[in-house]
Amino acid sequence: MLFNSLPFVFIFLPLTLAGYYLLIRMGLKQWIFLFLVIASLIFYAVWNPPYVLLLILSVLGNYLTGLWIERARDNGSGSGWALALGVAGNLLVLGWFKYANFFVDNANMLGAGLHLERIILPLAISFYTFQQIAFLVDVSRGEIRTGGIWRYATFVIFFPQLIAGPIVHYKEMMPQFFGRNPGRFVTANMTVGLVIFAIGLFKKTVIADSAAFFATPVFEAAQAGNTISLLAGWKAALAYTVQLYFDFSGYSDMAIGLARMFGIKLPVNFHSPLRAASIIEYWRRWHITLQQFIVSYMYQPLVLPLSRLAAQWRLGKWASFSVTVAAPTVVLFVVIGLWHGAAWTYVLFGLMHGTYLAINEFWRALRRKARRKSGIPGSSMALYHAVTLIAVIFANVMFRADSPAAAIAVWQGMIRLDQIAGMATVLPAKSSELITEPGLFLLGAAALIFLCPNTQQIMGRYSPILHWNRWRNRAPSLLHLTWRPTLPWMIWSGVVLFLGLAFILRGQSEFIYFNF
Known part of the structure; x- marks a missing residue:
C-alpha cells in the first residue's frame, strides 16, 4: 500500500489510528503490539500477499536467532557462531531474491548457459534485512535484550518505517511504547x-x-x-x-x-x-x-x-x-x-x-x-x-x-x-x-x-x-x-x-x- 494513495489516507490510516488509541483507552496496552503487527501485515500484503510469508519467516528466524545469541552470551559460551550464522542467513536470503537473476544474466553473457525464472523482488527486503542484522549485532554486544515476539515483530514491520526506512534500532524505538502513559498528548501528536x-x-x-x-x-x-x-x-x-x-x-x-x-x-x-x-x-x-x-x-x-x-x-x-x-x-x-x-x-x-x-x-x-x-x-x-x-x-x-x-x-x-x-x-x-x-x-x-x-x-x-x-x-x-x-x-x-x-x-x- 502506498502512503500517497487515497485508500491509505482515508481508510487504512484512520482505522489503524482509531484501533490503536481505542486499545490504549480501554487499558489493553498489551494488545497494541499484536494490533500493529496485524495492521502492518495488511499494509504490506496489499502489494504482494505471498511475500507476507517471507516477511513473517524472516522476523521469526531473526527473533529465534536473537534468543540464541542472548542465551549464548549469558552462558559465557560466546555468541560469535550464532551471530555469524544469523548474519549469513540474512545475507543469503537477500542475495537470492535481489541478486540471483543479476548474476545469472551476467554469467550467461559469458556463455554459462544458466536458466533461472525471473524473481520478483520482495518489497522492503533490503531495509528489514539490514534492520534485523543491526538487531542481532546489538544483542551480541549486550546493548539490548530480546523482548517478546510481538514487540520484536512491531519493531521490524511497524508500517511507517517498514518499506523504505529509516533503519531504526530496537533500543531507540521500543522504549517509546512503554512510557508512563502511552497515548498522552494525542491531540498534539x-x-x-x-x-x-x-x-x-x-x-x-x-x-x-x-x-x-x-x-x-x-x-x-x-x-x-x-x-x-x-x-x-x-x-x-x-x-x-x-x-x-x-x-x-x-x-x-x-x-x-x-x-x-x-x-x-x-x-x-x-x-x-x-x-x-x-x-x-x-x-x-x-x-x-x-x-x-x-x-x-x-x-x-x-x-x-x-x-x-x-x-x-x-x-x-x-x-x-x-x-x-x-x-x-x-x-x-x-x-x-x-x-x-x-x-x-x-x-x-x-x-x-x-x-x-x-x-x-x-x-x-x-x-x-x-x-x-x-x-x-x-x-x-x-x-x-x-x-x-x-x-x-x-x-x-x-x-x-x-x-x-x-x-x-x-x-x-x-x-x-x-x-x-x-x-x-x-x-x-x-x-x-x-x-x-x-x-x-x-x-x-x-x-x-x-x-x-x-x-x-x-x-x-x-x-x-x-x-x-x-x-x-x-x-x-x-x-x-x-x-x-x-x-x-x-x-x-x-x-x-x-x-x-x-x-x-x-x-x-x-x-x-x-x-x-
Whole structure:
C-alpha cells in the first residue's frame, strides 16, 4: 500500500489510528503490539500477499536467532557462531531474491548457459534485512535484550518505517511504547504528525512526480540511442535530481509524520543534503540511517584490522591512508550501490560516490593544517558547494539511467560545450518553454532546497525527530519559518494537504526507494 494513495489516507490510516488509541483507552496496552503487527501485515500484503510469508519467516528466524545469541552470551559460551550464522542467513536470503537473476544474466553473457525464472523482488527486503542484522549485532554486544515476539515483530514491520526506512534500532524505538502513559498528548501528536505527513505528501505528489515529467522522456530517449542536446541533458539531470531529492525527502517526512501520530519519534533520515559543502557532509545528511549502519556495522569492523596491519607493516602516511581509508570507502560504496539494486548502473553509482569520498578524505587530510591556521574563506566554501552539487548531479544521472550507455549519452549531452555558441539562436525560440516548463519549476524547487527551512526546522518547536538537539543547528536556512498552531499556519497546512491529495488524482507512483 502506498502512503500517497487515497485508500491509505482515508481508510487504512484512520482505522489503524482509531484501533490503536481505542486499545490504549480501554487499558489493553498489551494488545497494541499484536494490533500493529496485524495492521502492518495488511499494509504490506496489499502489494504482494505471498511475500507476507517471507516477511513473517524472516522476523521469526531473526527473533529465534536473537534468543540464541542472548542465551549464548549469558552462558559465557560466546555468541560469535550464532551471530555469524544469523548474519549469513540474512545475507543469503537477500542475495537470492535481489541478486540471483543479476548474476545469472551476467554469467550467461559469458556463455554459462544458466536458466533461472525471473524473481520478483520482495518489497522492503533490503531495509528489514539490514534492520534485523543491526538487531542481532546489538544483542551480541549486550546493548539490548530480546523482548517478546510481538514487540520484536512491531519493531521490524511497524508500517511507517517498514518499506523504505529509516533503519531504526530496537533500543531507540521500543522504549517509546512503554512510557508512563502511552497515548498522552494525542491531540498534539496527531496535529504535528499530520502537518509533517502533509508536507511529505506535497513533496512527493506535487514536486517529485512533476519533476519526473521533465526527466523521464530524456532518459528514455537516451536509452533508445538518441543524441541528447546540451539543454536536454541538463534538464534531465537537474529534474531528476529534484525528483530524487523530494521523493526521498517526502517519504522520510511521511514516515516520521505517521509514526508521530502514534506518539512515536523516528530518527531523521534526510536533512537538506544538497546544502552540503562536501560529499562527506552530503552523505551525513542523505539516507542518514543507512550511512550510520554502514559506519557502525561495516566500515569500523573493516577498518580496525586494516589499521593494525598498516601499523605492523609500518606504512607511510599516504600508503596507510590508501589501505585504511580510501580502499575501504570505495569498496563499501560499491556495496551500497549494489544494495540499491542489482544493476551495473548502481555499481557504477556506488563506485563514483566511493571515489568522491576517497578524494574528499584525501583533500581534508592534505588541507588539515592549512585549515586550522586560516579557516575556510567564503569564496572557497561557495566553490566547495558548487563542486559537491555538480558531482552529485552527475552521479544521479547514472543512478537514474537504465544502462551505463544511457547515462553516458546524457553526460555527453551535458558537456556539449560546442552548442553554447548556438544558444543565442536557440534560447529566443525556447524562451516560453524555459520560463514555464521546466525553467520556472526548477527555479522554484531550487529556492525550496537552498533557501527555505526543511521540515524538521519548520516543526522544530515540537521536537519532530529523535535526538533533535543534535540536528537543530545543522544546515541552517536563509529563511526562518516556524510552525505554530495559529490560524494562518493552519490554513497553510490545510492547503498543503489539499494539494498533496489533489495531485494524487494525476496517478499514483511508487516512491523511488520502494524499488530497493
